[in-house]
Structures are given as structure tokens and as C-alpha cells.
Amino acid sequence: MSRIYLSSADKVEKYENHLVKVTMADGSTVEGLEPRRLFPVTNPDAYITLLDESGVEIMVIRALSDLDKASAAVIETSLSDYYLVPRILRIISKAEKYGTLRWTVETDRGICSFDIRNRNHDIHVMRSGFVRVRDANDNRYVIEDCNKLDKHSYALLIADT
Amino acid sequence: METMMKMLLKNKELPEGAVAIVKSLSESGDTALFAIVGDMSLGGRYGATTLLFTATKAVLYDESLSAPREYLYEDMEDVRAKRMYGNATLSAKMKGGKREIFFRYTYGVAPLCDAAALFISHLKEGKPFNEEYAIVSVAFEKALSVCPKCGRPLLHPGAECIMCRSKKKIVKQLSGYILPHTKTLIFCIFLSLFTTFMALVPPAITGFIVDVVFSDGESSVSLLNMIANAFKGEPKKVLTAMIILLLCTYVLQYGVGIIRSYLMRTVGNKTVAALRNDIYRKAQYLPMKFYDKTSTGSVINRISGDSSTLQQFMLRITQEAVVHLFQLVGIVVIMISMNPGLTLLSLLPIPFIVLASRFFSKKIRPLYRRIWRRWTKVSSVMADTIPCIKVVKSFTGEQRSTAVFEEKNKDWLDMELHLGKIVTAFPQIISFCVTCGSLIIWGVGGGKVIDGVGGYSAGLIVSFISYASMFYNPVTFFANLSDSFQGALASTEKILDILEAEPEIELPNSVTPDHLQGKIEFNHVSFSFDRTKKVLDDVTFTIEPGEVVGIVGTTGSGKSTLVNLLMRFYDGYSGEILVDGHNIKNFNLSGYRSQIGYVQQEPQMFSDTIFNNIAYSVPGSTVEDVMAAADTANAHGFICRQPDGYDTMLGERGVGVSGGEKQRLSIARAVLMRPSMLIFDEATAAVDSETEHLIQDAIDKLIEGKTTLMIAHRLSTLRRANRILVVDNGHIIENGTPEELMALKGKYYKLVQIQSMTADAERMRREERF
Known part of the structure; x- marks a missing residue:
């Protein structure tokens, strides 16, 4: 074949x-x-x-x-x-309840909130600064370069990796 | 005589009566080869017995018998070791037809008696003496699960006892991890000494403040006196100077403390990282034989847990012990120089503290272990019932399983409550002892201060109490050092067990095969895992290049062992295995294995992407090579339909990859490396018939022109085979084309009959239903 x-x-x-x-x-x-x-x-x-x-x-x-x-x-x-994979431009806020993370983010498609069930498996930070995020409902998001995020967003992201 | 006793194989020291028999045997020109020291008389009462074996007879010594009994092998027929309930017997049919029991024993010596029974029967069958003697000696070796010198139980039979082996070697092994950091460690010791010295200063200053600043007395510390003299008549200024001095000491003490802790932590982490690297690397190269006797879980534990236990202990010995010793000596020297009488008094509670801490740690440790066992029971109830929840529900066992869980949980709670009493009491009681020491100093010393005895002042008492309380820390440390030593020793033993184990054997001048034609020859190959029971017995066959060979046989017949030997997972076989005319032991291990595509019954995947799982066999493969391999294995289709395609992470939540799909991935992995030979170990045993068809199709594409071995239960898997080997009980009983074997009407014929019968029955049942 x-x-x-x-x-x-x-x-x-x-x-x-x-x-x-x-x-x-x-x-x-x-x-x-x-x-x-x-x-x-x-x-x-x-x-x-x-x-x-x-x-x-x-x-x-x-x-x-x-x-x-x-x-x-x-x-x-x-x-x-x-493939609908919103690019996260900014992490507006982060809350944690019973071990589940809830992010509110600004993406290239608008503002949205989602839950992350397992921070170890669902947030992948590559060496290059590229970040893949998967929410509790299996939707995907990316951050193209986490080093280019603003300070506040970067601090929120890095605390969970 | 001496040497003869040493040569004699025995499981324990012989009783005197038996030694006498060995002597009389040697005097009559016979030699006792091995002796089984038993524990039970023929009448079933405990007592020392011994069964001695020579080349021609067995001699029984039993203290309850008046004279030893002799049993000649030539009189025996059908020697049998029989395990009963709590005891076992060795018996033989004697000439004359009666079965006679000639040795009775408990299970402890049963493996030896099993070997002895085989020894006699094999000798009677005329098998070579040397070989049989070797088998017996292995049985004796294996029976040594305790150290022959100190009686301590060993990690595994035949292991070296860590208590008895040269401490030099252990220290040498472990110091390899510490030595690179010698400079830092010595520097750390200096820093520690400095902080310890700084810790000794404040009590002297507080004593001075009480004596000189508050009550205008005299101090024995000349340096402080100099400062006091500088501010004569202005106590507030002296106080300020003292406070600044105290502040400086504290800054130095804790500032240096930070540096020291940081350095210690780095050294510690580097040591444990190096240790883990070595254990892990070693574990990769250990032969399968090692993993047969050691569970993978325990190997993982050794890498993660034991290495850090050991590292902590190494640092404790090189650092804390030194510091505590210095502290101890320093305090005693200072105290004695201040007041010898009071020193002796403040040492009074020490024996109590040592005893109390020994007592409590002895008491608490078994309790912790019991709690741990209670907890294991709780969690094993969980591990049992939660995965089997379907069974629980279908047999309405919810209440029962809840009751069991509650019972175990209550056991745990009771134990925990009991421990709570002791654990909370322990530190309080130690503190109480320490405080009592200060009471003595207050009582005796204070009385002398009031009486105005020379050399006693309020300041002296204050400094003494501070010193005395600092004194107890190192004391409890040394009191409990032996426990952490025991723990470290256990960890060391487990770690050295890996570090010193023999890796897979690689001959120095091994050759790397670049392409194998695939001619496989087994010449008189025999193999056994423990050398007592042969899994393969004198197996000889030849497979021509390009042949597709089906290997059939019942479970435990030795099929998988054939493959394991061919893969060189085990090297300890007799006879030789040739591939393309070369002994496989002469091949370079990795070069040889990379020529064989091996597909296991249970496909094993790493938690990585599908792409990386396939490319595991050939790191750095191109995308199109991997895709082509996936095509051959009929895997590309389902990979396409995964949302993440080849980037799908296996073992992640929501990834739907079935067992059959994993099997096709593992076939793709084997395909990718373009093997010269293929081995399928029941590759289709655990999948439905549709998947089997897909896998079968993949296999058909793959085996074209390659020597292929297929182990199979389902004979339908073997329809492409042009040769069948039937393995039974370690022997090849049939070898030929399927047609030849069918004509032979042997085992293979029977298997085909049975399977087609079940297939027929299945079909008939299905037709009936619809």
C-alpha cells in the first residue's frame, strides 16, 4: 500500500x-x-x-x-x-477550589473561563516557551510564548508548573 | 578429616552422633557427600536427626534410635519425597515390595529432601553422578537463606550477609558518592564548628549580665570584664554593649547557619542524584534473572526511597555526629571550667534521658510498624473491592464489603489512638527530665549562692542552666544513632544488591551482526530457572531461513522459555544456540537484539506520544518511516482518527486506544526496525476475532521472507506456518509441517481436533440461537 x-x-x-x-x-x-x-x-x-x-x-x-x-x-x-485552539493572550485571574484550577483568560477569540483538572498533566510547558493547556472538558488552548506574557499572567502560570 | 567435614554439604551443623557416623564412614573407605539435618524423629517428635548420603547408601542418625540405620540405594525402588500436612516424609519401596518411610521432617528441610529423592532416583536410572551432585549442591546453596556465620536472615537465598562482609568494601563503595564533595563537607564541618562555638557564647554573656550588670559582681570571663571596665559605673552602657555583643553572636551563628544548611542541602541532593543515576543505570542492564526474583516495585523503591535514606545517613555520620560530638565536649569543658561540682550535678538526669529515649524509641517503633500493617490492611480492602465493584454489586456485597472496611478501619483507629498516648507523652517526658535537671541546679547551686559560698553566683546558675539544656540535644542524638544506623544498613543492603549484581554478560570480543539470514539451531539446549527442575530438556532443532514456525504446547511446557533464550534474556543454559551458524553468546547484545522484532502478548506502551512509542525501536526515525510502519501494522487508520493523530499521548485521560490497537502499535514498533527475524509471543491471544484478523493481516504482510517464530494457543493464528514445533514438558515432541503432524495423529492432531470441535460447537450454538 x-x-x-x-x-x-x-x-x-x-x-x-x-x-x-x-x-x-x-x-x-x-x-x-x-x-x-x-x-x-x-x-x-x-x-x-x-x-x-x-x-x-x-x-x-x-x-x-x-x-x-x-x-x-x-x-x-x-x-x-x-481545530479551534484559542491562543491565550493574558491570564486574568486564577482561583483554586478543591484541587481544581479555574482560569479566566483573554484569548484571541474573546474572554473565557475554564477548569483545569490536573495541573501536572494538563499544562505542558515546552522548553521553547510554548504552552499547551487542556481543560476539564478536553478543549485545548495554547500560549505561543509564555516568556512574552505580562508579569501578572506569567506569575499565575508559572506557579502551577 | 577436617577438610572432609568442610567438603560435606550440610544445611546446619551436624549433631555429634552424626559426626561420629561421618568419621566411621570415612574409616571404612566411604565418603559422606551431603547431610540433611532434620528436626523430627520417625515417630513425629521434635529432635535432632540427620540423614547422610554417600554414593551408594543413605545413613539415618536419630538420637531416639539406639543405632544408625542404613538404606542401600540398590535395595530401593521408587524413592519419593511426599509433603503431608505440617510434615513430610522420604520413603522408598524396598526390595520385598513394602514401602518404607526412612526420614521424616518438617517443611523447613523439604526442598533438600526433594533434591535428595531426585538424586537417588536419577543415580538409579544411571544418570551421570557429577551432574546430579551439582543439582544437589544448588539445592543446598538455595537453602541458605540465613547467614551461615551470624544467623541473620538474608535478602535472598545465597546473598552475601551485609553484617559479615568486609565493612571496608561497603565504606569504599559508598564513599565514592561522598568523596567528590570532600572539600565542601570539610568546609561545612568548619562552619558547623563555628556555629556550635557561637551557640556556646550567649549563656556566658547572660551569666555575666546577671552577675556584673545587675548586681555589680565579678565575672570569670576576662574578655567581658575588659568591656565592663571600659564603661565602669555605667551599667546601662555595659548592658547595651552586652546586647550588641549578643546580637553579633546571633547574627554570626544564624548567618553562617544559612550558608551551612544551603551547602549541606546541595551536597545531599547531588549525592542522592548520583546514587539514583547509578542504581537506575545498573537496573537497566540487569538480566531478566534478577527481575524474576526481585519485584519491579521493590527496584523502584530502592531507586527512590532507599537512596535518600542512605544519603541522609551518610550526611548524618559525616556532619551531625561530628558537630554533636564537638558540642558535647565543648559544653562539658566550659561547664567544668566554670564549676566542676555543679557540672556533675547537672549531668545527673543524663542516664534517665538516655534510658527514656531508648525506651520510647523501642516502644514506638513496633507501634508504628503495627499501624503501618493495619493501614496496609485497610488499603488492601480498598484495592480489592473498588476495582472489582462490578462483582460486589452483582452479588449484592455492598454491605459486606462496607462491614469489612469498617472493621479494618476501626483496627487502624484503635492502634492510632493507642499510639497517640505514647507519642504525645514522649517529648513531654524528655522535656520534664531536662527541667528536673535545672531544678537540681537551682536547688543546690541556688542554696550555695544564698549561703555565699565562694565561686557561686546567680549568673553562674543562669549560664549553667542554659548549658545543661543544650547538653541534652547531642545526648539524645547519640542515644538514637544506632536506630538510624539500622535503617541505613537495611537500605544499603538493598542498594548494594543492585549495584553489585552481575549485569548481562557481554563477551569482550563480541561481534555485531549487520544482517541475519535467520537460520536458527538449538543444539542440546537444557535450561532451568533454579537448576532443580528443567524447563527445557535437551532440545535440538533447526529452523531454515525464511521459515514460519508455529510453537504450540500447553501452558508451562517451555514455549516462552525457547523464545526467552533466543532473545538472550537468560544466558545460563547448557548446549548452544546458533543463529546463522554463530553462537548467539558471541554476538553483541544490543546489536543482536536489534535484529529481532519481538511482539509480546501484553503490548507495553510508555506514557508518551504514539509517534514516540513507535519510534522507540529506532530513535530519530523520519515521519514517513513511522507512518509506513504504522501502515504495515494496520495502525495508521485508527491513528488518523485520533483527535491528536500521532501526537496522542498514551495513558492519558480520555485517550481511547484499545488493547488490540496497542498490539498493532507494538507491531509497528517491531516493523520499524526492519528486523531480520520475528517473534510473536501469543500476539493475538487477548483480542477479539476482528482485531485478530487485522493483526493477522499485519503479521502476514510482515513475515514475508523472514524467519518467524509464533507462539500460539489459537491454532488459527498459525495458518501461515509451514512448520510446527510441539513443546511438551521441556521437550520437542513433534516437529514437522502441519500436514505431516496431522498424519502423525499425535499431540498436534489432538489439539486441532479439540479446537475445531470447540469452533464447531460455537458455530452450532450460534446457528441455534438465530
Whole structure:
């Protein structure tokens, strides 16, 4: 079984909602594919798999740069629809009750509050300063560089890592 | 004679009567080979007995018998060691047909008698004497679970007794961790001495304040007198000077204290980190044999718990002991120089304090242990019932399990309440003793001050009481030092058990195989875990490159051992195992193992991402290699459907990876390293038939052209096998193609019959139902 990798000769267009339609270089088309990241955490822009309705992989994009600009844009829009990961810009307040943390944060999508059940497993700080946060309902958030946070937010974050 | 007694294998010192028999045997030209010192007479009463074995006969010494009895091996048939209830017997069918019991013993010596029974029967079968004697000597070695010199129980049979082995070696081993910090430690000792000295100053000053500042008397401390003289007639100024002096001492004492504690902490942490690194590294290279007799939990404990216990003790000895000793001597010197008579008086409570602290620590420790055991019972009730809550509910056991829990919890509470009384009383009583010491000083010294006896002043009494109370700290420290020594010794023993254990054997001139063709030969391989019962007995077979071999047999027949030996998890076998014509012992261990893809029955995953779990076999693999491996293992599909894809953390809350999926990940891990040979150890035993199909499909893609060993219970797994080995009781009883074995109508034929029968029955049942 060999995998089909898309190249700049293939075109990707919007199909419906976040699904896409792929026209291969030979003219054949596949409709209703769902782009999904294979490495949403460590390498979000590489290895994007395109699954059909039943979740079977049809083809793979090695890197967005392999595609022409228009196709890459379609994929990016689709991915940003599928993966809703707010970027935390500021931690407004932190409260702790019965071992559960409650953060109120300002994100690029507005202000929200959420619970963090296990600070050891659900807050990952990478060496680079990148932070991944998972709330009690399994929603994801990121802080792109915790060193660039304001002092107050940084103090609140670092107390739990 | 002496040497002969030494050569004689025995589990205990022989009773005198038995020694006499050994002598008379040697005089008659016979040699006693080994002796089992028993504990029970044939009539079932306790008493010293001994059964001596020579090459041709057994001689029984029993003090309740008038003369030793002899049993010739040639008269015996069917020697048997039989365990009854609380006692066991050695018996044989004698010529004439009657079974005669010739030795009776309790379970303590039963393993030796088992070995002896085998020894006699094997000799009668004509097996080589040397081999049988070796087996017996191993049994004797194993029976030594107490130190032969001091009688202390050992960590495991055959271990070296830590009390009896050279202390030099232990100190040398452990000092390796302390030595890099020698300079810091010596510096710390100086700092400690300084703080101790500073601590000795304030009582002298307070005494001076009472005597000179308040009542215009004289002091014996010349330095302070000089200051007083400078401010003659102005007591307030002298007081201020004294307070400043006190402040300076305190600043110095606690300031240096901070530096010292910081340095000590750093040294301590560095030591324990180095110790942990060494134990962990060593634990990685220990052979499987070690893990068979030591639970993984206990190894983890040694790395985390015992290493810090030991580190604390090492620092205690190098630091606290020195400081306390200095303090003790310093105080006594100062006190004696001030007033020898009062010194003796203030030392009066010391014996009581020592006795009290010894008494209490002796009393409290067993109580703590009992509390710990009570608590273990409580938690074992929890560990038992909470995971089995379905069983509890389905048999309406809620009330019963609650009752059991409450009972155990009450036991714990009672114990805790009982301990509470003693634990709270202990420090109070010690303080009481200390205070009583000050009463004596007040009473006797104060009386002399009132009487105006020369050399006694109020200030002297005040300083004395301060010194006396400082004195008791080091005293209790030394009184309880032996306990922490015991604890440290236990930890040391467990740590050295790992540090000194033999790692996996690597021959110095081993070769690294780059690619194996996959020809496997077993030549007369025998193996046993404890050398008494053979798990594999004289196994010989050859597997040609590219063959797919199914290994079948009942549980405990030795199938997995075959694989364990081939993987070189155990090296202590006789005979040889050749791969591509090379003895596998000559291969470089890691090079050799990396040629074999090994898939276990229970897939074991690290708590890491899926990607890293697959790439564990080949660190630094590219994404596409890992994806290709996942494809082969039929794992890519389900990984795609995970929200986090290859970044999914295994073992995290909410991650739905089933057993069969984990198995496919472990196959992907094996695929990734492009092995030359493959081993599947019941890889499909624990999954449903649909997953089995997927795994089977993965295996089919994988085994193309590679020598493959498959251990299987379900014969359906073996449909691709072109050769079957049937293992039974450590022997290969059948070896051939499936067709040949079916034609043979042996064990394999029977297994197929049984399994197809169950499959048929299953199908019929299903058809009936629908």
C-alpha cells in the first residue's frame, strides 16, 4: 500500500463547510474530504491527512508549501475551522477550589473561563516557551510564548508548573 | 578429616552422633557427600536427626534410635519425597515390595529432601553422578537463606550477609558518592564548628549580665570584664554593649547557619542524584534473572526511597555526629571550667534521658510498624473491592464489603489512638527530665549562692542552666544513632544488591551482526530457572531461513522459555544456540537484539506520544518511516482518527486506544526496525476475532521472507506456518509441517481436533440461537 501525496500539480477547492474537493493532476476528483493534522501538537503544518466520510485516509499532504497558494489557503481555512485552539493572550485571574484550577483568560477569540483538572498533566510547558493547556472538558488552548506574557499572567502560570 | 567435614554439604551443623557416623564412614573407605539435618524423629517428635548420603547408601542418625540405620540405594525402588500436612516424609519401596518411610521432617528441610529423592532416583536410572551432585549442591546453596556465620536472615537465598562482609568494601563503595564533595563537607564541618562555638557564647554573656550588670559582681570571663571596665559605673552602657555583643553572636551563628544548611542541602541532593543515576543505570542492564526474583516495585523503591535514606545517613555520620560530638565536649569543658561540682550535678538526669529515649524509641517503633500493617490492611480492602465493584454489586456485597472496611478501619483507629498516648507523652517526658535537671541546679547551686559560698553566683546558675539544656540535644542524638544506623544498613543492603549484581554478560570480543539470514539451531539446549527442575530438556532443532514456525504446547511446557533464550534474556543454559551458524553468546547484545522484532502478548506502551512509542525501536526515525510502519501494522487508520493523530499521548485521560490497537502499535514498533527475524509471543491471544484478523493481516504482510517464530494457543493464528514445533514438558515432541503432524495423529492432531470441535460447537450454538 503506497500513500498518495499531493503536489503542486493537484488542486484543492472548498467543497462544503470545512470539507474539500481535490482535483488530481490527471483530472480525477475526490469530493468531501476532511483535512486532519497528523501532528496537531508537534508539527501542525506538516503531514495533513485527507479522510473520506468514513474516516479512511485517501491522501496526504506532506507540507502546505507543497501546494499552490490557493490550495494551501483552502486547506488552512478548513483546518482553522476544524481545530479551534484559542491562543491565550493574558491570564486574568486564577482561583483554586478543591484541587481544581479555574482560569479566566483573554484569548484571541474573546474572554473565557475554564477548569483545569490536573495541573501536572494538563499544562505542558515546552522548553521553547510554548504552552499547551487542556481543560476539564478536553478543549485545548495554547500560549505561543509564555516568556512574552505580562508579569501578572506569567506569575499565575508559572506557579502551577 | 577436617577438610572432609568442610567438603560435606550440610544445611546446619551436624549433631555429634552424626559426626561420629561421618568419621566411621570415612574409616571404612566411604565418603559422606551431603547431610540433611532434620528436626523430627520417625515417630513425629521434635529432635535432632540427620540423614547422610554417600554414593551408594543413605545413613539415618536419630538420637531416639539406639543405632544408625542404613538404606542401600540398590535395595530401593521408587524413592519419593511426599509433603503431608505440617510434615513430610522420604520413603522408598524396598526390595520385598513394602514401602518404607526412612526420614521424616518438617517443611523447613523439604526442598533438600526433594533434591535428595531426585538424586537417588536419577543415580538409579544411571544418570551421570557429577551432574546430579551439582543439582544437589544448588539445592543446598538455595537453602541458605540465613547467614551461615551470624544467623541473620538474608535478602535472598545465597546473598552475601551485609553484617559479615568486609565493612571496608561497603565504606569504599559508598564513599565514592561522598568523596567528590570532600572539600565542601570539610568546609561545612568548619562552619558547623563555628556555629556550635557561637551557640556556646550567649549563656556566658547572660551569666555575666546577671552577675556584673545587675548586681555589680565579678565575672570569670576576662574578655567581658575588659568591656565592663571600659564603661565602669555605667551599667546601662555595659548592658547595651552586652546586647550588641549578643546580637553579633546571633547574627554570626544564624548567618553562617544559612550558608551551612544551603551547602549541606546541595551536597545531599547531588549525592542522592548520583546514587539514583547509578542504581537506575545498573537496573537497566540487569538480566531478566534478577527481575524474576526481585519485584519491579521493590527496584523502584530502592531507586527512590532507599537512596535518600542512605544519603541522609551518610550526611548524618559525616556532619551531625561530628558537630554533636564537638558540642558535647565543648559544653562539658566550659561547664567544668566554670564549676566542676555543679557540672556533675547537672549531668545527673543524663542516664534517665538516655534510658527514656531508648525506651520510647523501642516502644514506638513496633507501634508504628503495627499501624503501618493495619493501614496496609485497610488499603488492601480498598484495592480489592473498588476495582472489582462490578462483582460486589452483582452479588449484592455492598454491605459486606462496607462491614469489612469498617472493621479494618476501626483496627487502624484503635492502634492510632493507642499510639497517640505514647507519642504525645514522649517529648513531654524528655522535656520534664531536662527541667528536673535545672531544678537540681537551682536547688543546690541556688542554696550555695544564698549561703555565699565562694565561686557561686546567680549568673553562674543562669549560664549553667542554659548549658545543661543544650547538653541534652547531642545526648539524645547519640542515644538514637544506632536506630538510624539500622535503617541505613537495611537500605544499603538493598542498594548494594543492585549495584553489585552481575549485569548481562557481554563477551569482550563480541561481534555485531549487520544482517541475519535467520537460520536458527538449538543444539542440546537444557535450561532451568533454579537448576532443580528443567524447563527445557535437551532440545535440538533447526529452523531454515525464511521459515514460519508455529510453537504450540500447553501452558508451562517451555514455549516462552525457547523464545526467552533466543532473545538472550537468560544466558545460563547448557548446549548452544546458533543463529546463522554463530553462537548467539558471541554476538553483541544490543546489536543482536536489534535484529529481532519481538511482539509480546501484553503490548507495553510508555506514557508518551504514539509517534514516540513507535519510534522507540529506532530513535530519530523520519515521519514517513513511522507512518509506513504504522501502515504495515494496520495502525495508521485508527491513528488518523485520533483527535491528536500521532501526537496522542498514551495513558492519558480520555485517550481511547484499545488493547488490540496497542498490539498493532507494538507491531509497528517491531516493523520499524526492519528486523531480520520475528517473534510473536501469543500476539493475538487477548483480542477479539476482528482485531485478530487485522493483526493477522499485519503479521502476514510482515513475515514475508523472514524467519518467524509464533507462539500460539489459537491454532488459527498459525495458518501461515509451514512448520510446527510441539513443546511438551521441556521437550520437542513433534516437529514437522502441519500436514505431516496431522498424519502423525499425535499431540498436534489432538489439539486441532479439540479446537475445531470447540469452533464447531460455537458455530452450532450460534446457528441455534438465530
